[in-house]
Amino acid sequence: MSPLPAITIKIVSPYLSMEDKYKDLVAQLKAHEGLAAIFGEAAADIDAAAEPEAIEAARVKHLGRKSPLSLLLRSIPELPNEERPVVGKYGNQARAALEQALADRKKQLESGELERRLATEQVDITLPGEPFPQGRLHIITQTQWEIEDIFAGLGYRIAEGPEVETDYYNFTALNTPEGHPARSSHDTFFVDGDPDVLLRTHTSPVQIRVMEKEQPPIYVIMPGRVYRRDSDATHTPMFHQIEGLAVDEHITMADLKGTLETFVRAIFGADRVIRLRPHFFPFTEPSVEVDVSCMICGGDGCRSCKHSGWLEILGAGMVDPNVFGFVDYEADRMQGFAFGMGVERIAMLKHGMTDLRMFYDNDLRFIKQF
Template structure:
């Protein structure tokens, strides 16, 4: 059967074959390419002929096999693409089903908004370690050795190294900024802090703060007040604040800041305890001892610092009744944001 006219006849037959259905494609494969097909049988016969004849039939046989394989693969691909686009299970005119991509956590939203507000007046963001040594967490901030905050009831100490603890505030970032930067310094320090406190609806053993620090020549308490007034107007939409004397080891004088919330509804009465005033942060002028401990001359420079508890602000803004809801990762709660 092996002859050049026969090979040419098969080539024309293969080229003219119509393969428009899966059945026709399979029949083509069985007839020409399967183990018992025409082309494999021709190659079996080719193995028995002499060397001179091999030169005559080798190239035409290879071209015939290549033609049949390409014909088969092309028809198979065409049918697969056709089935994909005409499948009864696919209607490409229907609207797509949008996958849930999650949402922003209320604590993250509050932090980002505060950063955006303070960045308008020149504050930049710094970060620092959550496991901190005694110097940066306490001593440099003017905490005396017998201060209550050093007691085990307030601080999570590292058992293998009593000089290390989980930071109790982000003021450690302020200390590192004063040690490594030259005035003027204007930084924000957002982050998570830890206190050894009982967990309840209003308090937790970890929470978030954002602290601010500004140091330069001739910085006054009036600068602090104006900065905080700008913040309360931008964030709360409130333009009336009051500053009550307070005490912090690292600032002197120190103050608690309240914003006038008003008493327009039952919620206002509840969150302000009927006074109309809502406490939002603590602040003060940086104590000269802190400046000196960090290598800044208190006779030449002065500054102010403030700290805001994020969870309390988020709970107020989104009317969240329990602080534990912010860290339990309940999808039903998080989907509301």
């Protein structure tokens, strides 16, 4: 293998002195002694200028209105006859040369400045960066996502709907016509000027919206914010619900119980059991309330479960065939179940909290625990 050819590095001076750069002009200027002296002095100053301020000073001194060159050019009419053409011809060339030289020198100094800064202000990319505060999801969001994950694992899709609803979707289509007593427990916020528009009191309207658009089989959960006119330690005017809806052929209450038991064990622990108690909801028939065995005392009875061994966690039931009538499903062929829970309630039970308002106080000492 032949050796690599030697590389010769030629160092080229980056700056040509004025005398070298304007050799021809300097020779011609000798025809007029005064002009040659003026140019020589200006050239020396430009050669010596080492920073932008010195360049500007040289420009004012040698090209300004009161500079010797300007005065000489202005005095041409008064000059002796033999000097006039020489000064007229070379004086303007000298002026143009000085202007060009100042501009060149300025550009050169600036690029030198840039190089100097590039050389001295290097960034060490191996140094650790500024610490960036890491945020986290709010405990309600964490809980909601955990619930969504469990049902996604059971084959449920997520559906969302508007928070500002109409009376029809929030009540009527859910088998709660005007004047129905169940409406009174859902006192909420109505939109001024339109008694038919309100903030939804539950995520159930999304069930109707899904069933209007799609045919069974349907397996969806519907998370979201809901509103009611309540405010105390266990109620806030805004809270989060997750509802579930399954509609298919041959769905029974055993499917409902199995689904909820699977969910409860996934979120509260494998040794939890549930019980169903008869209840009433307008849009399910039969309806149940679902309790989970107390995770604090294991069912023996403690303060949290009011010594019953059970904690109430959600409401559920088989979809009332009347509801199918509102969405044109064949009520004699389809069955379904629905359930709904408060996300805050699940989070409180999971973390042993007693006051729901803490979720919304934005106290970082509380929020950072999760």
